[in-house]
Amino acid sequence: MTPSEALLSTRGLTVKYPYGDVQNVVIDELDLDLYPGQIVGLLGESGSGKSSLALALMGLARHPGVVSGEVNFRGKNLLKMDDEELRQIRGNSIGLITQKPRQALDPLVNVGKQISRVYRAHSHASKADAQVRAIELLRSVGINDAERRVNAFPHELSGGMAQRALISMALSVEPDLLIADEPTSGLDVTIQAQFLDRMWERARDANIAVLIVTQDLGIVANYCDRIVIMEDGKIIEDRITTEFFADPHTAYGKKLILASGAGTKSSNADVAITTTPEILRVTDLRKTFEVEGGKRLQAVSKASFQIHKGRSLGLVGESGSGKTTVGRLILRLADPDSGEVWFKGERIDSISPKEFRKYRSKIQAVFQDPFDSLNPRWPIERVIREPLDLHTEMSKAEKGARVRELVSLVGLTDDILPLRPGSLSAGQQQRVSLARALATEPEFLILDEPTSALPPAARADMILLLKSLQERLDLCFIFISHDLSTVRELCHDIAVMYLSEIVEMGTSEQVFSAPSHPYTRALLDSVLFHDPSSRRVDRTVKAELEGEIPSPVDLPAGCYLAARCPMAEQRCRDDHQALIEIGPSRSVRCWKSVEASK
């Protein structure tokens, strides 16, 4: 394709933010062409300018940024247009879907009004007609009960629903170019798959040009025709997706491909069921939280599992599945309503907090947000030394030696010791968290989404680090994550959670090679493999789930998945399902799966 066929092309596009007398340049003389019917993935580390570029393509910058250069849409420079002409293009010919759907909606105005405002801004529809159109649009993006939902305010919507409302706004006028800035980063994987599938279809059917800003190489591999990588406000690689995956040109691109482990499969797979001593046993753990209106939210229900020395359990599920709560219950950051937690043959859920203190050095944790879990005012040296001060009798020199040992263990160097957490990257911060957790040589770790808040390259490094530590230190841990490919790389055993319950358990090999529960299958199906040769859009996906996750406050009587499950029958809606063993160390909570396994 030649530039003359481009729908939108930028020349020397620059975005600057004035800070006093200093100009902070976030987009630097950038040239980019977008063509009709082509889906382009825009990748880069955070701060590389991808989001600024997405906005600048509409001639916009976050307050108080300034856009300059050329943005030619159908050959006409957006930046030279008068307000009215520009307004007609924005939201009409170019649609935008942003990263934070709920923040993108005006919190003071109901959704229906916001949709009809956009519609009316580009048509001569009356208020009443626009309202009718708003209901139609909401229904078209799969919101049931659209008549009632048009009157909902943004804070009354779930993230997924807000995202759909935004999509319906962006598509209300059938744009020629759709810009989607990390459109699925706040969504659960099964919902993400639904959304991307639909967007892909729309783009193909209506010959729309699409630019997806993303951190996820999986999205690029599965949905994009072309990949553009940014660094420091410049494009460093602009390739056809398949060519890029075969042979990335830039160092950053190579790192991405290497880190994504495209093609490599699990290594932990088929370690047999071991007879090493049991470290942790959890039985019938249950936790509910009171919510407004006196109702109770069921966070964890009857969770039971055990972990043996040297093994790792992956706790997988979407947001709200209760996986994080399980970790918090074991750590005694919350008290269970009922059930037992045993650590090396001793019960630790009912002892006093004071007695529990002696287990703190044995059971350690790393949490999702690296920066929030480090005291911003302490130098790294003190952060890592703190557990040694609390739990050991070491001398000052011994502690110093141990801190340096830990730092090198997590792949950092001594020169970060005097720094404060704020001056480290997210990946480095998370390594510091890990070093702190390992300081007292714990026998058991809880890793709660330690890779989720990291940019892709740092995430990959972190996984490699955990893998090597696992081998060297014979670590025993629970790895909590919604990211199946990470879990597969790191864990021997898997427990899949859905709405407070464990729905399937087994070894990694068992679960990944032959998922049994419909939810597990859908979850696996929505994994976007980093491999453009087997794209999700080319497969026929059978296990797709429909609709939204039910509220954990008003749970259905029967199987919790029944409303979304493609296999559901009347019996599923009536009878609550029990977790039934279907083989050695393998169980599933679905009567159909149990029957099928016989």
Added chain:
Amino acid sequence: MRRYVLRRLAVGVLQALGITIAVFFVIRALPADPVSRIVGMNPTEDSIRQARHALGLDMSLFQQLLTFLGFHGNGVFTGSLGTSWVSGSTVLSEIAITLPTTIQLIITSFIVALLVAIPIGMATARRPGGKLDKGVFGYGLFAGAQPEFWWGLIFIFVFYFKMGIAPAPLGMLDPMLTAPDAVTNFVLIDSLIAGDFTAFKSALGHLVLPVLTLSFLLVGPLLKMTQQSMSRVLSSEFILYQQASGLEKKSIGRSTLRSALAPIITLTGILFGFMLSGAVLVESVFSLNGLGQYAVAAVLNLDFPAVQGVILVISVISLFVYLGLDLLLAKIDPRILVK
């Protein structure tokens, strides 16, 4: 909604009562004797006893409280705030004269201040570092560093003494005019009711300098709040999204203002409660017989009923102002639940 208002009112009444009772005890704990101010120099034992009896101070504290509240004859519960020990007229009638003067002054000042602060705040938030923004910064340094009575004096010096365009800073009306019949005690309203436009114009003229002084002061915090709130909303995701959706400028402007309004409203409420008694210096400078003046005189004269009355009235007014503002906030922002 109605239940919410009723509950707020019930709690508010209890609060006001609690404050009044607390004040009742606190002023009686002061190491000053109101009797000595009444009996004059060299009093006899007898005249002191008589005076104590006349003021009701010979009863036990508890009995005094019951009397004040209205358990023996007229009191707070029957709508009486007692009789001033200094003037001999009822506290309520005195407040009825002084309160409207103050309310008229501060409401007009707030209207002027908001009319100035909001547009300028919006404009400077849009163009940080612009000429207007720099001007506002200068004003903040300049105005914030000087007390309000000083500005009042400067305005009098410039506009009355030097330029002669403002009326003499002596009260609400020209001394040559007869006041219109008192209906509401708001001079502006009373003169309109009486159809006396000369008095109306004079009253308006006399308001100009005090209002200028007060609003000159009020604009500072209101402007700062508008600026901050506006720039927060302007850099918010949803305003950006509205621009990206090609909404009309006017429509985006309305959304921005509405979202930025809540902190401004809250601040207005806080400043209003403060100004009820805090306008006293401005009242002094311009010889306005307002509530602040009345309160200060009451305290200096150890006029217990007047002090109690003023504080009760101020807390009740603040109560209604806060309630009104909370309802307004709930109207603007659906996330604030009024149950």
